[in-house]
Amino acid sequence: MSRIGKLPVNLPSGVTVTVSDTNVVSVKGPLGELSQSISRDLEVEVVDNTIVLKRPSDSKNHKSLHGLYRALIANMVTGVSQGFKKELELVGVGYRAEAKGQLLEMSLGYSHDIILQLPGEVSVATRTERRSNPIITLTSIDKHLIGHVAAKIRSLRPPEPYKGKGIKFVGESVRRKAGKSASV
Numbered sequence: 001m002s003r004i005g006k007l008p009v010n011l012p013s014g015v016t017v018t019v020s021d022t023n024v025v026s027v028k029g030p031l032g033e034l035s036q037s038i039s040r041d042l043e044v045e046v047v048d049n050t051i052v053l054k055r056p057s058d059s060k061n062h063k064s065l066h067g068l069y070r071a072l073i074a075n076m077v078t079g080v081s082q083g084f085k086k087e088l089e090l091v092g093v094g095y096r097a098e099a100k101g102q103l104l105e106m107s108l109g110y111s112h113d114i115i116l117q118l119p120g121e122v123s124v125a126t127r128t129e130r131r132s133n134p135i136i137t138l139t140s141i142d143k144h145l146i147g148h149v150a151a152k153i154r155s156l157r158p159p160e161p162y163k164g165k166g167i168k169f170v171g172e173s174v175r176r177k178a179g180k181s182a183s184v
Contacts (some may be wrong), residue, residue: 005066031080042069087136091167097136124139
């Protein structure tokens, strides 16, 4: 039995869930509204401020869909009630970032500045303090979208293993390698 799928999703106060006839689950909360289409094989029930998913059989496909859609619905509930936040750190001499509305302008050691247009659902803020690395903070209610945008920003200059320069997530540890050793 799917251990994740059988757990009920608790609804915090202020969050409402509606399930349409075409198996589209809509979650509305204080931060916004999200919707997700669910497989027709699964049944979604809202009972006493909890969401319960049921599957028709114990086939491998139904078990995997059961856990997947339960996790997606739980992420939507968390997103509309609390939101998600990702922080990226720019490590390197001369690396900088500046947010101008939905545009993120970064100087990453290339011959030109990189300007990235962010989706409207993701808000961005930058912080630069003396003697510390610049920090890019992304916030959104959609966990999938914020993860995709953060991965796109990180891919522009991934951290390299010798000096550790590049864009990394705050708290991420970069495995360092030893440089060339002198011949004896």
